[in-house]
Amino acid sequence: MNILTFNCGSSSIKYQLFRRETGEALVKGIAEKIGTSESYLNHEKQGKKHRQDVALPDYYSAIEMIVRLLTDPQWGAVRDKTEIAAIGHRVVHGGEEFTVSVLIDAHVLQRIQYYAKLAPLHNPPAYNGIKAARKLFPGVPQVAVFDTAFHQGMPEEAFLYGLPYDLYRKYCIRRYGFHGTSHRYVAEAAAKALKKPLRSLKLITCHLGNGCSISAVKHGRSVDTSMGFTPLEGLMMGTRSGDVDPALISYLMEREKRSVQEVMEVLNRKSGLFGVSGISNDMRDLLARAEKGHKRARLAIDMFIYRVKKYIGAYLAVLNGVDAVVLTAGIGENTPLIKSRLQQELSNVLGKRVKILTLHTDEERLIAEDTYAVIKARR
Ligand code: AMP
DSSP states (O other), X not given: OEEEEEEXXXXXXXXXXXXXXXXXXXXXXXXXXXXXTTOEEEEEETTEEEEEEOOOOSHHHHHHHHHHHHTOTTTOSOSSGGGEEEEEEEESOOTTTXXXXXXXXXXXXXXXXXXXXXXXXXXXXXXXXHHHHHHHSTTOOEEEEETTGGGGGOOHHHXXXXXXXXXXXXXXXXXXOSOHHHHHHHHHHHHHHHTSOGGGOEEEEEEESSSEEEEEEETTEEEEESOOSSTTSSSOOSSOOOSOOTHHHHHHHHHHTOOHHHHHHHHHHSOHHHHHHSSOSOHHHHHHHHHTTOHHHHHHHHHHHHHHHHHHHHHHHHHTSOSEEEEEHHHHHHOHHHHHHHHHHHHHHHSSOOOEEEOOOOHHHHHHHHHHHHHHHHO
């Protein structure tokens, strides 16, 4: 059985085709710059890459092109699109309503659109992608896998802000948390690596990529996480500030005569590793420059690691101990410096060696597995 996954961004669609029986990822790729004159597709089959510059005015045409590649004699993996049994979609926000992955019907689709009010940048592309995929694959079951779902089990004391309670009731203002699929995937992978049941483990999972978040995972459930109402809160990230004093927003607006949108743009796109270093949001660049003595590159790296350590400390208290800390995603998987620094500093604090695992995250694979589980349950 072949399962296709889609991850629709504001101008891109990532896709991957899995064969369930073998767990093999057959082909994958990304359609980029959809809706612009520079759109193209990067496709990959068994390590071989193929780029296609092609007009992709909208999601429908992008998915149509993806289907053409999936069925291409040279670059594809199936003869016909009818060989695709199910489709899984990454959806960022499921509000408090979606606590697990669900089969998409007209009602679910409408609710995904409704939660665009909480994720105005993320849910509309998923909605458009699902609509296009439903048109191109009539009758094929499609499943929504939500980034927020894994964190829905957090207790009230962890997910509420210290704001008037009415704001939670009126506007659903609370901590939702994101990267749930990744935290869940690596928590399960950690249990396998440790050869222990997940329900017996206390884990702290650190997703350190372009976006960064950290979760306290107790017995397989997220009990706290660093991203909040939006993905801006928590750790310092590539271009996002992470935690700041909210009062600085009005202060900056006054001092710099900027609008609230402009200040939010600073916090979202001009801050983090990029803002502190003044050179790059990419950890590889910063490591190379710091090596050559660039002071602010070094400072940005130190601040990044300090924040991770601080959150790990908080979650050690939340969990009352930990069996393992997991590092994952682009930075987490590829920066041995972070692992060695955390290893040393946490061991000093705790007086014993903390197990730190570096594990590859694979959100697409989990989306495919969930998709299969949902359609199997339906049968
Ligand atoms: P992700 O969002 O998981 O794709 O992670 C993207 C980020 O991972 C990039 O912005 C880089 O900063 C970082 N990254 C990727 N490869 C490496 C590497 N070899 N060493 C350090 N950082 C890396």
